Amino acid sequence: xxxxxxxxxxxxxxxxxxxxxxxxxxxxxxxxxxxxxxxxxxxxxxxxxxxxxxxxxxxxxxxxxxxxxxxxxxxxxxxxxxxxxxxxxxxxxxxxxxxxxxxxxxxxxxxxxxxxxxxxxxxxxxxxxxxxxxxxxxxxxxxxxxxxxxxxxxxxxxxxxxxxxxxxxxxxxxxxxxxxxxxxxxxxxxxxxxxxxxxxxxxxxxxxxxxxxxxxxxxxxxxxxxxxxxxxxxxxxxxxxxxxxxxxxxxxxxxxxxxxxxxxxxxx
Amino acid sequence: xxxxxxxxxxxxxxxxxxxxxxxxxxxxxxxxxxxxxxxxxxxxxxxxxxxxxxxxxxxxxxxxxxxxxxxxxxxxxxxxxxxxxxxxxxxxxxxxxxxxxxxxxxxxxxxxxxxxxxxxxxxxxxxxxxxxxxxxxxxxxxxxxxxxxxxxxxxxxxxxxxxxxxxxxxxxxxxxxxxxxxxxxxxxxxxxxxxxxxxxxxxxxxxxxxxxxxxxxxxxxxxxxxxxxxxxxxxxxxxxxxxxxxxxxxxxxxxxxxxxxxxxx
Numbered sequence: 001x002x003x004x005x006x007x008x009x010x011x012x013x014x015x016x017x018x019x020x021x022x023x024x025x026x027x028x029x030x031x032x033x034x035x036x037x038x039x040x041x042x043x044x045x046x047x048x049x050x051x052x053x054x055x056x057x058x059x060x061x062x063x064x065x066x067x068x069x070x071x072x073x074x075x076x077x078x079x080x081x082x083x084x085x086x087x088x089x090x091x092x093x094x095x096x097x098x099x100x101x102x103x104x105x106x107x108x109x110x111x112x113x114x115x116x117x118x119x120x121x122x123x124x125x126x127x128x129x130x131x132x133x134x135x136x137x138x139x140x141x142x143x144x145x146x147x148x149x150x151x152x153x154x155x156x157x158x159x160x161x162x163x164x165x166x167x168x169x170x171x172x173x174x175x176x177x178x179x180x181x182x183x184x185x186x187x188x189x190x191x192x193x194x195x196x197x198x199x200x201x202x203x204x205x206x207x208x209x210x211x212x213x214x215x216x217x218x219x220x221x222x223x224x225x226x227x228x229x230x231x232x233x234x235x236x237x238x239x240x241x242x243x244x245x246x247x248x249x250x251x252x253x254x255x256x257x258x259x260x261x262x263x264x265x266x267x268x
Numbered sequence: 269x270x271x272x273x274x275x276x277x278x279x280x281x282x283x284x285x286x287x288x289x290x291x292x293x294x295x296x297x298x299x300x301x302x303x304x305x306x307x308x309x310x311x312x313x314x315x316x317x318x319x320x321x322x323x324x325x326x327x328x329x330x331x332x333x334x335x336x337x338x339x340x341x342x343x344x345x346x347x348x349x350x351x352x353x354x355x356x357x358x359x360x361x362x363x364x365x366x367x368x369x370x371x372x373x374x375x376x377x378x379x380x381x382x383x384x385x386x387x388x389x390x391x392x393x394x395x396x397x398x399x400x401x402x403x404x405x406x407x408x409x410x411x412x413x414x415x416x417x418x419x420x421x422x423x424x425x426x427x428x429x430x431x432x433x434x435x436x437x438x439x440x441x442x443x444x445x446x447x448x449x450x451x452x453x454x455x456x457x458x459x460x461x462x463x464x465x466x467x468x469x470x471x472x473x474x475x476x477x478x479x480x481x482x483x484x485x486x487x488x489x490x491x492x493x494x495x496x497x498x499x500x501x502x503x504x505x506x507x508x509x510x511x512x513x514x515x516x517x518x519x520x521x522x523x524x525x526x527x528x529x530x531x532x533x
Contacts, residue, residue: 070433093435103427109301110477110486111426119426122419123436154480167430 021048022081023178023209024069029078031064038064040233041078046178046211051204053224053240054213057253060231062213063101063182070098070180083177093123097171099164101182101213107156114151116166117142120173141169145199161192168199179203181212185219197223217249272506281392281512284400285498287407288459289468291452293494294414296469297476297487299449301425303355307344308469310359311453312462314340314366317373319387319457324377329387330402334454340366341450345442390461390513392502403455410448410455417441422483459498460513467517472497475524478531493523 024046031039039061046052054062067073069080071087080087083095097120118130118138130138142148145165150158155166164184171179181200185193200223204210214220220227221240229236229248236248243249272278299307318336322329340362347358374384386394395403414421420441423431432438456465476489500523501516508515 071435072429072432091435096435098430098433100427100430100433103430105426106301106303108477108480109426110481110483111422112482115422115483116426119419119423119431120434122423122431123434152482154482170430 022046023048023050023083024211025081026065026069027079027081029065029068029075029080031061031068031073031075033064037232039068039075042230042234043078044228044234044237046209048177048209049204049207050209050211050226051200051224052209052211053220053227054211054230055215055217055220055227056230058215060252062230065230066098066180066182066211066213070096094174095177097168097174097176097179099167099171099179099181099184101184101186103163103167105155109156111155112151113142113147113153113155113158113166114138116155117151117169117173120170123174137175138169138173141173142166144172144203145169146195159188159192161188161196164188164192164196165199168196172203177209179208179210181210183213183215185214185216193219276397277393277395278502278506280395280397280400281502282499284395284403285392285459285502285516286495287403288452288456289472289494289498290491291407291410291414292456292465292468293472293476293490294487295410295448295452296494297473297490298421298425298445300470300473300477304359305466305470306356306359307341307449308453308466310344310363310366311337311340311450312457312465313363315454315457316370316387316462317366318370319384320370320373320377323384324373330399330454330458333387333457334406334451336366337450337454338447339450341446341448341453342443345446349439349442386461387457388461388463389511390457390459390464390516392459392498392512392516393505395458399458403458406451406455410452413444413448417444421445460516464513464517467513467520468494468497471517471520471524475520475527478524478527480531493520493527497523 022045026045027043029039029042030037042061042065054065056062064073068075069082069087082090083092120141121130121134121137139148139151142151145168147162147165147169150162155163158166168184185196188196197219200210200212212224224240226238227236227240227243228234229243229252231252235252236243236246238246296308299305315333315337318333319329322332344355344358344362347353347361348355353361420431420436423436424438424441428438452469453465456468460468472493473490475493476486479486479489481489497520498516500519501512504510504519505512505515
């Protein structure tokens, strides 16, 4: 994979404590599924403008963290704050964009690319059809992901990478402040991956806070400015270039895992 | 040739049939897309308990059957959500219970098969003006609710998990949706009957889906196929002298085949 545009290091110190700038805070989150502990006292905060990656082996509880943040699962203990509000009281859902790992849908589903992207406005359009301004917002979101010309095609006719970009457009259409992506590049080719990464970098430069889950350590080291290594609990929280030295990877993944890190200062 | 339209019972059949065709086809598209096609049959069979109770107690069949169908729709969603049983299994659980309850009630009340035939196979030509009013009022409620929730229903049908993650009150919308299906099934009973209700709710959306259009167009096509099925069925029934419910079911299948062949060619 070609390297995405190098970014200047802006790593702040690992942030486990909440601050007034925190857009997402996990405090002592524990979660069990069918009696099996999935998360154990997980605490960290995501600051405004962060590009944070969450890595960890299968079953580490990465997706569960997103589900808890989005209110799809309830933690057994601990709490989540979104934009300073406790999760159950949070209602400004248009401020969050979410791209799931794999959208399970029938390829014959009768929906155009435009209609799928406009689902991102389904919460606030009511009885009336989309207004001219809302249609422009959908077009702009599709333009942002490079698919404006495909607006009238059926979603099932697109490639996997294009579909993921449509789901990103759906997440972007409400102009969110926080973007959550759960392994968005799984199963797409390297060229599409690279386009996707460049797009995310561009969005982060507009001060959009991004949290991304990925299995791909190398991919993460190119892309993010802060990384969390998770396997039921947090093993590392900090700049990606320091993760190898920290010794967190063998602890979280088991021995035999090495990180090939990317020097953000030199882009090499 | 059109003199048959001057008969009141034919006019009632066309008006009631058209309303029922539209609500069945529109709601049916969401049912097909959510892979719950079996649900219409499940609720229709479960509503036999209400029909039997109403016949046995000599009270209004549509109201009692409607109440039972509404409860069945909400019950299927409740089982699906709370007991973590899949939609088709929840329907499979409820269908025999409703059907068996209906048969037990009918046996106890010594109801003759003649009383039941119109509910099993429909009797659109026997629809009265007060039936038309009943169907028009409840049909308007169903259509208005779908119009208000159509974007949310579209999102949930496409990707329920992402709809939940967007903060949408998916559970509440699902209860409304399943309740609407219950009401619609009962409205369709007089037109197509318990055995053939899926001809109105499932086949027109399937025909529309063959043409591979966007969602808005597919919704309109589904309603158009539903209306055509009912009109063709009534006309065929009048001129050929066959059972109307069956003629409507066969008309909808003919339209489905036509749509399929049109797309292939």
